[in-house]
Amino acid sequence: MAIKKNSKPPATLSHYDATGRARxxxxxxxxxxxxxxxxxxxxxxxxxxxTALPHNPKGSPLEVARIAGIQAAKRTSELIxxxxxxxxxxxxxxxxxxxxxxxxxxxxxxxxxTGVEMEALTxxxxxxxxxxxxxxxxDKSIVIQDLRLDAKSGGKSGPYKRPRA
Amino acid sequence: MAIKKNSKPPATLSHYDATGRARxxxxxxxxxxxxxxxxxxxxxxxxxxxTALPHNPKGSPLEVARIAGIQAAKRTSELIxxxxxxxxxxxxxxxxxxxxxxxxxxxxxxxxxTGVEMEALTxxxxxxxxxxxxxxxxDKSIVIQDLRLDAKSGGKSGPYKRPRA
Amino acid sequence: MAIKKNSKPPATLSHYDATGRARxxxxxxxxxxxxxxxxxxxxxxxxxxxTALPHNPKGSPLEVARIAGIQAAKRTSELIxxxxxxxxxxxxxxxxxxxxxxxxxxxxxxxxxTGVEMEALTxxxxxxxxxxxxxxxxDKSIVIQDLRLDAKSGGKSGPYKRPRA
Amino acid sequence: MAIKKNSKPPATLSHYDATGRARxxxxxxxxxxxxxxxxxxxxxxxxxxxTALPHNPKGSPLEVARIAGIQAAKRTSELIxxxxxxxxxxxxxxxxxxxxxxxxxxxxxxxxxTGVEMEALTxxxxxxxxxxxxxxxxDKSIVIQDLRLDAKSGGKSGPYKRPRA
Amino acid sequence: MAIKKNSKPPATLSHYDATGRARxxxxxxxxxxxxxxxxxxxxxxxxxxxTALPHNPKGSPLEVARIAGIQAAKRTSELIxxxxxxxxxxxxxxxxxxxxxxxxxxxxxxxxxTGVEMEALTxxxxxxxxxxxxxxxxDKSIVIQDLRLDAKSGGKSGPYKRPRA
Amino acid sequence: MAIKKNSKPPATLSHYDATGRARxxxxxxxxxxxxxxxxxxxxxxxxxxxTALPHNPKGSPLEVARIAGIQAAKRTSELIxxxxxxxxxxxxxxxxxxxxxxxxxxxxxxxxxTGVEMEALTxxxxxxxxxxxxxxxxDKSIVIQDLRLDAKSGGKSGPYKRPRA
Numbered sequence: 010m011a012i013k014k015n016s017k018p019p020a021t022l023s024h025y026d027a028t029g030r031a032r033x034x035x036x037x038x039x040x041x042x043x044x045x046x047x048x049x050x051x052x053x054x055x056x057x058x059x060t061a062l063p064h065n066p067k068g069s070p071l072e073v074a075r076i077a078g079i080q081a082a083k084r085t086s087e088l089i090x091x092x093x094x095x096x097x098x099x100x101x102x103x104x105x106x107x108x109x110x111x112x113x114x115x116x117x118x119x120x121x122x123t124g125v126e127m128e129a130l131t132x133x134x135x136x137x138x139x140x141x142x143x144x145x146x147x148d149k150s151i152v153i154q155d156l157r158l159d160a161k162s163g164g165k166s167g168p169y170k171r172p173r174a
Numbered sequence: 175m176a177i178k179k180n181s182k183p184p185a186t187l188s189h190y191d192a193t194g195r196a197r198x199x200x201x202x203x204x205x206x207x208x209x210x211x212x213x214x215x216x217x218x219x220x221x222x223x224x225t226a227l228p229h230n231p232k233g234s235p236l237e238v239a240r241i242a243g244i245q246a247a248k249r250t251s252e253l254i255x256x257x258x259x260x261x262x263x264x265x266x267x268x269x270x271x272x273x274x275x276x277x278x279x280x281x282x283x284x285x286x287x288t289g290v291e292m293e294a295l296t297x298x299x300x301x302x303x304x305x306x307x308x309x310x311x312x313d314k315s316i317v318i319q320d321l322r323l324d325a326k327s328g329g330k331s332g333p334y335k336r337p338r339a
Numbered sequence: 340m341a342i343k344k345n346s347k348p349p350a351t352l353s354h355y356d357a358t359g360r361a362r363x364x365x366x367x368x369x370x371x372x373x374x375x376x377x378x379x380x381x382x383x384x385x386x387x388x389x390t391a392l393p394h395n396p397k398g399s400p401l402e403v404a405r406i407a408g409i410q411a412a413k414r415t416s417e418l419i420x421x422x423x424x425x426x427x428x429x430x431x432x433x434x435x436x437x438x439x440x441x442x443x444x445x446x447x448x449x450x451x452x453t454g455v456e457m458e459a460l461t462x463x464x465x466x467x468x469x470x471x472x473x474x475x476x477x478d479k480s481i482v483i484q485d486l487r488l489d490a491k492s493g494g495k496s497g498p499y500k501r502p503r504a
Numbered sequence: 505m506a507i508k509k510n511s512k513p514p515a516t517l518s519h520y521d522a523t524g525r526a527r528x529x530x531x532x533x534x535x536x537x538x539x540x541x542x543x544x545x546x547x548x549x550x551x552x553x554x555t556a557l558p559h560n561p562k563g564s565p566l567e568v569a570r571i572a573g574i575q576a577a578k579r580t581s582e583l584i585x586x587x588x589x590x591x592x593x594x595x596x597x598x599x600x601x602x603x604x605x606x607x608x609x610x611x612x613x614x615x616x617x618t619g620v621e622m623e624a625l626t627x628x629x630x631x632x633x634x635x636x637x638x639x640x641x642x643d644k645s646i647v648i649q650d651l652r653l654d655a656k657s658g659g660k661s662g663p664y665k666r667p668r669a
Numbered sequence: 670m671a672i673k674k675n676s677k678p679p680a681t682l683s684h685y686d687a688t689g690r691a692r693x694x695x696x697x698x699x700x701x702x703x704x705x706x707x708x709x710x711x712x713x714x715x716x717x718x719x720t721a722l723p724h725n726p727k728g729s730p731l732e733v734a735r736i737a738g739i740q741a742a743k744r745t746s747e748l749i750x751x752x753x754x755x756x757x758x759x760x761x762x763x764x765x766x767x768x769x770x771x772x773x774x775x776x777x778x779x780x781x782x783t784g785v786e787m788e789a790l791t792x793x794x795x796x797x798x799x800x801x802x803x804x805x806x807x808d809k810s811i812v813i814q815d816l817r818l819d820a821k822s823g824g825k826s827g828p829y830k831r832p833r834a
Numbered sequence: 835m836a837i838k839k840n841s842k843p844p845a846t847l848s849h850y851d852a853t854g855r856a857r858x859x860x861x862x863x864x865x866x867x868x869x870x871x872x873x874x875x876x877x878x879x880x881x882x883x884x885t886a887l888p889h890n891p892k893g894s895p896l897e898v899a900r901i902a903g904i905q906a907a908k909r910t911s912e913l914i915x916x917x918x919x920x921x922x923x924x925x926x927x928x929x930x931x932x933x934x935x936x937x938x939x940x941x942x943x944x945x946x947x948t949g950v951e952m953e954a955l956t957x958x959x960x961x962x963x964x965x966x967x968x969x970x971x972x973d974k975s976i977v978i979q980d981l982r983l984d985a986k987s988g989g990k991s992g993p994y995k996r997p998r999a
Contacts, residue, residue, distance in 0.1 A: 031238045031308060033904060035924035037868060037943050043532060073196045076406045076585050077255050079528060083581050083589050084253075086908050088300050089307050090242050090901050094908050094921055096589055098617060099530040118532050120617075122923060122945075126314070127307050134299045135253050137321070142254050142292050143196060149291070149323050149334050156302070156318035158310075169314050198409060200429040202373060202448050208697060241750050241901045244693060248746050248754050251413050255406050259413050259426055261754055263782060264695040283697050285782075287428060287450075361568045361638060363739060365759040367703060367778050403526045407585050416743050418579075418630050419637050420572050420736050424743050424756055452758060452780075456644070457637050464629045465583050467651070472584050472622050473526060475653075479621070479664050483651035486632070488644050499644050538862060571736045571915050574858060578911050578919050591919055593947060594860040613862050615947075691898045691968060733856045737915050744913075748960050749967050750902050786974070787967050794959045795913050797981070802914050802952050803856060805983075809951070809994050813981035816962070818974050829974050 033091045039122035044163035046117055048129035050137045050156040053110040058147045062106075070143040071104040071111065078102035078136030082117050085131040092127050095119045100128065102136050113137055114159070124164050130156065198256045204287035209328035211282055213294035215302045215321040218275040223312045227271075235308040236269040236276065243267035243301030247282050250296045257292050260284045265293065267301050278302055279324070289329050295321065363421045369452040374493035376447055378459035380467045380486040383440040388477045392436075400473040401434040401441065408432035408466030412447050415461040422457050425449045430458070432466050443467055444489070454494050460486065528586045534617035539658035541612055543624035545632045545651040548605040553642045557601075565638040566599040566606065573597035573631030577612050580626040587622050590614045595623065597631050608632055609654070619659050625651065693751045699782035704823035706777055708789035710797045710816040713770040718807045722766075730803040731764040731771065738762035738796030742777050745791040752787050755779045760788065762796050773797050774819070784824050790816065858916045864947035869988035871942055873954035875962045875981040878935040883972045887931075895968040896929040896936065903927035903961030907942050910956045917952050920944045925953065927961050938962055939984070949989050955981065 054062075062070055079100045086094040099118040104111050115132035117125040137153045144151055162168045219227075227235055244265045251259040264283040269276050280297035282290040302318045309316055327333045384392075392400055409430045416424040429448040434441050445462035447455040467483045474481055492498045549557075557565055574595045581589040594613040599606050610627035612620040632648040639646055657663045714722075722730055739760045746754040759778040764771050775792035777785040797813045804811055822828045879887075887895055904925045911919040924943040929936050940957035942950040962978045969976055987993045 031235055033925050035943065037870075037923040037945060045532075070196055072402055073255055073406055076403055077253065080410070080582070080585050081253055087905070088242065088246055088249075089304050090238055090905050091304075091307060093923065094589075094919075096591060096616065096921060098532040098588065100528050118530065120532060121921065126310060127303065130303055130306065134303060134318075134321075138292065138295055138299060139254050139256075141295065142256060145291060145323075149326070150336060151322070153299075153321035154319060156299075156321065157316070158314050161314070171315060198430050200448065202375075202428040202450060210697075237897055238901055241898055245747070245750050245905070252410070255410050258428065259424075259754075261426060261756060261781065263697040263753065265693050283695065285697060286426065361565055363760050365778065367705075367758040367780065400526055403585055407583065411583055414583075417740070418572065418576055419634050420568055420740050421634075421637060423758065424754075426756060451756065456640060457633065460633055460636065464633060464648075464651075468622065468625055468629060469584050469586075471625065472586060475621060479653050479656070480666060481652070483629075484649060486629075486648035486651065487646070488640075491644070501645060540862075567732055568736055571733055575740070575912070575915050589919075591921060591946065593862040593918065595858050613860065615862060691895055730856055733915055737913065741913055748902065748906055748909075749964050750898055751964075751967060786970060787963065790963055790966065794963060794978075794981075798952065798955055798959060799914050799916075801955065802916060805951060809983050809986070810996060811982070813959075814979060816959075816978035816981065817976070818970075821974070831975060 031091065033093065034123070036093060036122040039165070041120055041122050042163050043120050044118065044124045044161070046124060046126045046129040046161040047159045048115050048126070048133045048157060049159050050113045050133040051110055051154045052113065052137050052140050053152050053154055054144065055148060058144050058151065059106070059110070061147055062144075070140060073143065074104055074113075074136040074139040075102045077139040078113070078115055078132040081135035082115070082128045082132035085128045088131060089127050093123050095121050095123070095125065095128065097125065097128060100132060102132050104136065104140070111140060124161055126158050126161050130158060196256065198258065199288070201258060201287040204330070206285055206287050207328050208285050209283065209289045209326070211289060211291045211294040211326040212324045213280050213291070213298045213322065214324050215278045215298045216275055216319045217278065217302050217305050218317050218319055219309065220313060223309050223316065224271065224275070226312055227309075235305060238308065239269055239278075239301040239304040240267045242304040243278070243280055243297040246300035247280070247293045247297035250293045253296060254292050258288050260286050260288065260290060260293065262290065262293060265297060267297050269301065269305070276305060289326055291323050291326050295323060361421065363423065364453070366423060366452040369495070371450055371452050372493050374449050374451060374454045374491070376454060376456045376459040376491040377489045378445050378456070378463045378487065379489050380443045380463045381440055381484045382443065382467050382470050383482050383484055384474065385478060388474050388481065389436070389440070391477055392474075400470060403473065404434055404443075404466040404469040405432045407469040408443070408445055408462040411465035412445070412458045412462035415458045418461060419457050423453050425451045425453070425455065425458065427455065427458060430462060432462050434466065434470070441470060454491055456488050456491050460488060526586065528588065529618070531588060531617040534660070536615055536617050537658050538615050539613065539619045539656070541619060541621045541624040541656040542654045543610050543621070543628045543652060544654050545608045545628045546605055546649045547608065547632050547635050548647050548649055549639065550643060553639050553646065554601070554605070556642055557639075565635060568638065569599055569608075569631040569634040570597045572634040573608070573610055573627040576630035577610070577623045577627035580623045583626060584622050588618050590616050590618070590620065590623065592620065592623060595627060597627050599631065599635070606635060619656055621653050621656050625653060691751065693753065694783070696753060696782040699825070701780055701782050702823050703780050704778065704784045704821070706784060706786045706789040706821040707819045708775050708786070708793045708817060709819050710773045710793045711770055711814045712773065712797050712800050713812050713814055714804065715808060718804050718811065719766070719770070721807055722804075730800060733803065734764055734773075734796040734799040735762045737799040738773070738775055738792040741795035742775070742788045742792035745788045748791060749787050753783050755781045755783065755785060755788065757785065757788060760792060762792050764796065764800070771800060784821055786818050786821050790818060856916065858918065859948070861918060861947040864990070866945055866947050867988050869944050869946060869949045869986070871949060871951045871954040871986040872984045873940050873951070873958045873982060874984050875938045875958045876935055876979045877938065877962050877965050878977050878979055879969065880973060883969050883976065884931070884935070886972055887969075895965060898968065899929055899938075899961040899964040900927045902964040903938070903940055903957040906960035907940070907953045907957035910953045913956060914952050918948050920946045920948070920950060920953065922950065922953060925957060927957050929961065929965070936965060949986055951983050951986050955983060
């Protein structure tokens with residue numbers, strides 16, 4: 010897979026101090042602004058699993074995965090060591106059935122001094138894992154593909170949009 | 175990608191009751207036996223990020239990601255709605271630098287009435303997200319690929335080993 | 340409301356030591372046996388809210404409440420100070436529409452040295468609160484009624500069944 | 505029990521999008537203002553339990569329940585799936601002995617873009633469950649009654665006060 | 670302070686693999702046996718703070734600290750990265766007023782494949798920090814002294830008892 | 835140890851209401867300002883443990899302890915009952931090898947209506963406990979000494995700096 014960079018990268022990793030030690034970025038001096046990020050993942054499902062996914066009002070696995078993703082976004086700073094705790098103003102997760110699997114998209118938003126890329130990615134990841142959990146009795150070989158950031162806005166580094174593959 | 179099934183799949187999704195409602199599997203009657211599972215993920219990194227990854231005793235990002243993965247495994251049942259809480263007897267995560275990225279492998283083990291596939295997968299996923307978090311200042315387009323179960327042992331369904339691609 | 344006692348009560352509160360100090364019961368010497376408990380609650384809903392409850396495959400509020408209740412059961416020992424952490428083998432929550440509201444029932448099971456009454460009650464309580472959360476834009480005066488234990492089995496004190504009202 | 509509505513209800517449930525899917529409300533555009541909410545519950549206790557409640561400086565069950573309620577309020581967004589994480593500025597819980605049980609009242613406050621009704625209700629619910637936990641050795645049939653919102657202030661929908669029964 | 674070792678130390682740190690990498694100890698093959706540990710800490714308080722500590726049935730700071738310690742013990746494996754999650758069968762914390770401060774003692778017990786030293790120590794630490802939190806308006810210079818393991822029993826390494834100072 | 839007070843203490847404990855009941859301080863009316871706090875602890879290590887501490891890129895115990903401390907700071911309000919949840923803008927922990935042990939220092943910062951003393955202290959405490967956990971196979975008698983606040987700035991009470999011993 011060819012990875013394309015979005016414009017010029019900064020000269021240094023933000024999470025490291027002068028001695029190369031991994032650390033939390035100090036965002037105390039950054040202004041609180043509106044931030045948004047979207048991320049996605051794809052859960053590849055063979056035909057016999059796609060067919061077995063129940064479609065009924067009492068609880069589709071897609072709905073359980075969606076709730077799990079939303080709840081996980083709110084706990085991102087507990088899971089990712091150098092993430093800041095953030096008052097999220099919005100989280101949403103959608104799961105769409107495609108010909109060969111389920112496409113997951115997650116959105117997170119806040120008004121804060123730092124971005125919500127990790128919140129969107131965590132929501133997509135946990136929604137995908139939850140879907141795997143509910144399908145694994147049928148097929149353990151299901152693969153979660155292409156967990157990635159699709160776009161973000163707000164903050165000093167400005168908007169980012171993943172280039173078309 | 176061609177997904178190969180491991181032997182014959184069961185006739186039904188385990189997480190659904192007779193009315194199609196998603197639910198936790200009742201493992202009360204299952205014996206407590208030794209269970210183990212391994213999962214993996216690949217974080218594709220372009221050359222300029224691989225080069226920038228600090229290698230020094232004060233804290234490589236691989237080490238932070240490893241700790242994050244281990245801690246996440248212990249919280250799997252909080253994140254995946256229909257997972258059972260389990261007394262994990264072992265969790266380990268390794269991150270190995272490859273030519274075009276970092277290969278993550280996670281192992282979980284328990285002596286319990288149900289398996290630890292989700293614990294291994296959650297450890298791999300959160301380790302990968304943590305690595306992304308620490309590299310995203312250099313390149314937001316980094317993709318987490320192929321989050322999947324590699325093997326599991328123990329339990330009524332017996333051993334599973336992912337077929338070679 | 341007339342409260343009926345189930346057989347003869349013990350002479351002392353179990354959670355208190357000889358000096359009257361509240362404390363966790365030491366269950367180290369108790370055998371690990373199968374335990375189960377069921378609890379219930381009733382969310383009284385006026386007609387205009389019952390009518391507005393969406394009924395569609397994309398996510399009924401009853402399904403969100405059900406998932407929330409299951410997840411809450413797993414965190415009971417974090418919420419109730421003197422509860423023991425338990426490896427739950429089963430949790431389920433059902434929500435049934437009645438003429439004047441939603442009846443919630445929760446079941447929890449384990450094989451452990453202590454019972455799961457609090458887990459079943461916590462699941463019912465959080466499912467009820469989640470339902471309130473999703474209906475409160477329509478009517479803030481909704482009341483959660485009669486959160487209570489319905490039955491439990493296992494353990495030295497033997498089975499309990501709530502007397503008919 | 506006659507439920508009275510407070511003024512005119514809104515036309516739609518706030519937690520649902522155009523397709524009827526349950527989702528978190530996006531509060532990004534709402535101003536941060538002072539919000540407060542109070543909720544209550546009643547734990548009906550028979551005379552022999554009320555008499556047994558220890559009253560001494562080393563730890564009354566009412567005090568344990570009060571602390572549990574305060575701590576639970578801070579975790580509301582982890583428990584209620586579509587709740588926003590909020591920086592609470594105040595939480596308090598009081599338990600008052602009445603002739604036939606314990607009356608619980610909980611208050612929560614914040615300066616944020618959304619209200620704290622669920623935080624007050626969660627505090628009251630967990631305080632009540634904690635009290636049940638400490639009394640259940642004496643009487644398992646204890647019922648938690650009338651968990652409800654009593655008042656809220658702040659926000660676009662303005663103040664709410666529960667009508668007198 | 671002279672630190673005395675208890676008998677002969679093992680040749681290696683248990684938390685490291687052959688390459689010196691910190692990791693969780695695999696306890697899968699260890700038998701489940703009764704384990705207990707006690708730990709302590711001392712919160713040095715000047716006279717004017719000791720005098721101000723309220724002594725009344727509505728809630729002494731010692732009681733709040735005690736509950737906080739018990740609850741923290743249950744979350745030890747979330748806080749200490751290489752700790753195993755354990756089904757604790759007992760936790761207790763006591764705070765005793767001394768001439769020049771508060772002596773905190775914590776006990777934890779389990780029947781498991783690994784010990785509860787960290788659970789007892791975490792309970793003592795969080796109880797001490799909670800006491801600090803409630804006294805810091807009077808004196809920020811309060812010091813938590815001598816947080817340490819006092820004794821443990823069970824497990825292959827046998828009983829340990831701290832030598833007299 | 836002689837404890838010196840920093841200027842004149844306030845007349846009352848802030849965490850108590852008029853009846854002496856421990857409660858959370860209401861910070862609703864306090865302005866959001868920049869706050870910072872630093873805390874420290876000392877883990878006394880005998881020579882044979884200091885020598886055994888692995889020093890290699892794959893993971894020193896000091897690095898694991900550092901990450902544990904940072905993560906714990908973010909969960910302070912879950913651990914300390916009367917603490918407010920805060921959007922931390924920065925947390926850092928350093929561990930420095932001294933002649934007779936490891937000196938731990940922790941810093942926390944926020945822009946909020948209340949201070950971060952407890953966050954800095956919690957980070958130092960959990961880093962120290964994590965270090966103990968990784969060394970206890972060599973020596974169970976290791977003691978964590980002098981867990982204390984070193985300085986704080988911001989807020990109505992103004993800056994505090996621990997007097998020299």
